[in-house]
Structures are given as structure tokens and as C-alpha cells.
Amino acid sequence: MSHSHNIPFLDLVTPHVELEQELTEVFQKAIRTAGFIGGPVVEGFEKAFAMFCDTGFSVAVSSGTDALRFAIMACGIQPGDVVVTVPHTFIATTEAISQAGALPEFVDIDEQTYNMDPEKLRDYLETQCTTEKSGKLISRRSGRPVTAIVPVHLYGQMVDMDAILELAEQYGLIVIEDACQAHGAEYFSRKHNRWMKAGSVGRAAAFSFYPGKNLGACGEAGAITTNDEALAAKMKMLRDHGQAKKYYHDVEGYNGRLDAVQAGILSVKLPHLAKWNAQRRQRAAEYNRLLATADGGVVPPYEPSWSRAVYHLYVVRTEDRDGMAAHLKTAGIGTGIHYPIPLHLQKAYSSHGYKVGDFPICEKISGQILSLPMYPQLTAEQQARTVREVLDFARSETAVKPALSESGELATTGRTA
Numbered sequence: 276m277s278h279s280h281n282i283p284f285l286d287l288v289t290p291h292v293e294l295e296q297e298l299t300e301v302f303q304k305a306i307r308t309a310g311f312i313g314g315p316v317v318e319g320f321e322k323a324f325a326m327f328c329d330t331g332f333s334v335a336v337s338s339g340t341d342a343l344r345f346a347i348m349a350c351g352i353q354p355g356d357v358v359v360t361v362p363h364t365f366i367a368t369t370e371a372i373s374q375a376g377a378l379p380e381f382v383d384i385d386e387q388t389y390n391m392d393p394e395k396l397r398d399y400l401e402t403q404c405t406t407e408k409s410g411k412l413i414s415r416r417s418g419r420p421v422t423a424i425v426p427v428h429l430y431g432q433m434v435d436m437d438a439i440l441e442l443a444e445q446y447g448l449i450v451i452e453d454a455c456q457a458h459g460a461e462y463f464s465r466k467h468n469r470w471m472k473a474g475s476v477g478r479a480a481a482f483s484f485y486p487g488k489n490l491g492a493c494g495e496a497g498a499i500t501t502n503d504e505a506l507a508a509k510m511k512m513l514r515d516h517g518q519a520k521k522y523y524h525d526v527e528g529y530n531g532r533l534d535a536v537q538a539g540i541l542s543v544k545l546p547h548l549a550k551w552n553a554q555r556r557q558r559a560a561e562y563n564r565l566l567a568t569a570d571g572g573v574v575p576p577y578e579p580s581w582s583r584a585v586y587h588l589y590v591v592r593t594e595d596r597d598g599m600a601a602h603l604k605t606a607g608i609g610t611g612i613h614y615p616i617p618l619h620l621q622k623a624y625s626s627h628g629y630k631v632g633d634f635p636i637c638e639k640i641s642g643q644i645l646s647l648p649m650y651p652q653l654t655a656e657q658q659a660r661t662v663r664e665v666l667d668f669a670r671s672e673t674a675v676k677p678a679l680s681e682s683g684e685l686a687t688t689g690r691t692a
């Protein structure tokens with residue numbers, strides 16, 4: 276079947292064409308002033324982004340990966356320390372941990388939110404670590420000190436941070452948020468009795484402005500947020516060859532600055548972010564409504580009452596995921612899988628000694644998740660056609676495997692039609 280109106284997984288052209296004149300002016304200004312690196316445009320964006328995230332400071336860097344690496348290093352995590360995260364994330368999370376000299380160790384995810392499960396973290400800290408007389412927490416697995424946690428706000432939904440922060444306080448661990456997919460996401464803090472933004476909760480947080488993100492540059496870009504001025508100063512040194520004053524290098528740093536053209540582009544787009552996030556939430560609500568007519572074969576994303584997700588991705592679960600992806604491809608509808616192979620089973624980490632069965636929830640859902648088209652400009656017609664095809668497939672005889680129940684468990688009876 277051929278379709279004249281294909282539905283892309285992501286439309287990156289429309290928002291840029293809409294802002295073309297303002298975006299072009301940024302480049303023109305950079306050319307006319309030769310202000311390419313640093314300067315007032317970068318500082319202006321940093322102030323605006325910190326304000327958007329409800330944080331005191333933001334430090335603009337060259338990517339989300341650098342943001343996370345610099346945050347980990349500046350927070351004082353030492354080479355050889357263990358940093359706890361999840362296996363269900365993009366590899367940049369663990370690359371940043373490893374490249375800061377630390378060792379990633381994993382805890383499994385929650386089956387409904389797909390984010391770090393605080394109970395699994397508690398279990399890890401209670402049963403897989405020992406506390407030395409000195410008070411140091413040691414991982415039994417690696418024999419190394421556990422000093423930090425990196426919760427990942429995946430798909431645009433924040434982790435259950437109250438529970439994570441409580442455990443971190445109890446065990447003296449530093450929390451660094453991977454907010455690379457969660458610009459503007461919020462969770463309701465029971466402790467503070469108010470909604471809190473991604474990036475404002477941990478000691479520091481990393482954001483990515485990769486073009487496809489909710490706030491994307493026209494190239495590579497990232498930022499760190501923190502409320503700690505001294506920490507922000509350290510991060511600024513790390514991104515700029517370890518110097519606060521030109522050619523006076525206090526430490527060995529990196530070339531991790533954000534250039535002024537990207538900062539200018541991000542400054543043009545930032546005022547639209549809240550509106551774009553609201554549109555994503557509306558699109559998600561519409562998908563939920565359309566999918567509610569499904570007969571149990573397709574599980575929509577779960578948003579707890581304490582969460583306001585910004586739907587960087589809209590991810591459903593279905594038993595015959597690969598079959599559904601192929602069906603949608605034939606129908607001219609783009610999809611993605613985020614992510615097909617859990618990190619602990621990636622070849623890159625084969626020397627870390629993990630095996631199949633170590634993180635069963637993550638392993639199970641990685642074979643079932645499918646990301647549907649999601650962007651602010653997605654139309655109601657495109658959504659209706661997408662869900663029609665999703666449901667056609669789910670109900671068809673092609674999908675002969677048992678359906679998933681609402682809770683995501685396999686139903687005891689198989690689908691018959």
C-alpha cells in the first residue's frame with residue numbers, strides 16, 4: 276500500500292522554517308561581529324535557561340554527554356567510584372560516567388514508568404553494598420565506593436525523585452539528574468509541597484540540545500544546571516581547558532564550550548518551549564484517548580499523578596513490537612525503539628560481567644516498546660491514522676501472541692482475533 280501522506284517519526288523542518296528569519300539573523304549577527312565563541316549571547320542563553328529550569332545557574336556546553344561528564348567531575352566523584360544508574364537509557368549516560376573515570380552500576384526500572392525504580396535502588400543499597408567502619412559505602416560487586424546516583428528522566432518524564440533523594444540522603448550519595456530528554460518536565464515534591472522542574476532537584480543536572488530534543492539546537496549543544504555557584508564555576512573551568520583566566524590553567528580541562536551561534540539559536544527557540552511542551556502533552560492526551568478504545572493489546576505510557584511529563588517520546592508497549600513497527604513502516608508511518616538493547620547487555624559493557632536476567636523488567640520491555648510519531652506540529656489527522664494502523668495491527672491475526680494487560684503484564688488468555 277502506498278501513502279501520499281507519510282507521517283514522519285519526527286518533523287524537524289517545520290519549526291525551523293517557521294523561525295527561519297530569526298534563526299538566520301543569529302548567524303548574520305555572529306558573522307558581522309565575529310562573536311563565535313563565548314560572550315554575551317552564550318551568557319544570555321545561560322541566564323534564560325537557568326530561569327526556565329528554576330535554578331540559580333546554567334553552564335552551556337557542547338553536548339549533553341559533556342554536560343553529564345562535567346557535572347559528575349565537578350561534583351567530586353573520584354576516579355574509581357561507582358555511580359548508580361539504569362540500564363534503560365541512551366549509552367551517553369554511562370559513557371559520561373565512565374569517561375569521568377567512574378564505574379556505572381545498574382538498578383532495574385519500574386515496569387510502568389520505565390524509569391529508575393526507587394525500590395530497586397533501595398534493594399541495591401541494602402543488599403548489594405556494605406558500609407565500612409569509616410562510613411564508606413562499598414559495592415560488593417566491584418569492591419569500589421558508591422558515591423553518586425544518576426536518575427534518568429527518560430522520554431520526558433521525571434523519576435520519582437522524592438524517594439531517590441531520601442535514599443541519597445540516607446546513604447550520603449550525590450544525585451545528578453540526566454535531564455537530557457526532560458526540558459520542562461515537573462514532578463510534585465511531597466517534601467517541598469510544590470511542583471519542581473527537571474534540573475532543579477539534584478546537585479546538578481545535564482541537558483542535551485541535540486536537534487531532536489524538546490529544545491534543540493541546529494547542531495550539537497548541551498547545558499548543566501545547578502543552584503551551587505561554586506559548582507557552576509568549576510564546570511565553567513572544565514568546559515574551557517581548566518582556565519578561569521586565559522592561559523592560567525588550574526586544572527586540566529576540556530574543549531567543551533557551546534558556540535555563540537548555537538546559543539543564539541537556542542535563545543530564539545527557548546521562548547517557544549513551554550508552548551511546544553504543552554502541545555506535546557495535548558498530543559499525548561489525544562493518543563491516550565484514541566488508544567483507550569484498544570482491547571488490551573497496546574499499553575499507553577503511564578503518567579503518575581505526581582508527574583507532568585513533556586513527552587519527548589510517546590512510547591507504547593505491545594507484544595509483537597517488531598511486527599507492529601514493520602506494519603507501520605509499510606503504512607508510511609515512522610517509529611523508533613528507545614532502546615532495543617539494555618546497556619548491561621551491550622557489547623561495549625561485556626567486560627562488566629552482567630548477564631541476561633540481571634535486570635528482567637528492562638530486558639522484557641526493551642523487546643516490547645515502540646515510539647510513535649511525537650512532535651508539537653503533529654496533527655489530529657496524523658494521530659488518528661497512526662492509531663488506526665496501530666489498532667488494525669493489534670487486532671489482526673498477524674499478532675497472534677498474547678496481549679498485554681493494562682498493567683503491562685501478559686494476559687493469561689491469548690488473543691484470538
Ligand SMILES: Cc1ncc(COP(=O)(O)O)c(C=O)c1O
Pocket residue numbers: 338339340341364365367368427453455456482483484485496497
Ligand atoms: C538520556 C540521555 N542522556 C544523554 C544524552 C546525551 O546528549 P548529547 O547527544 O547531546 O550528547 C542523550 C541524548 O542524546 C540522552 O537522551
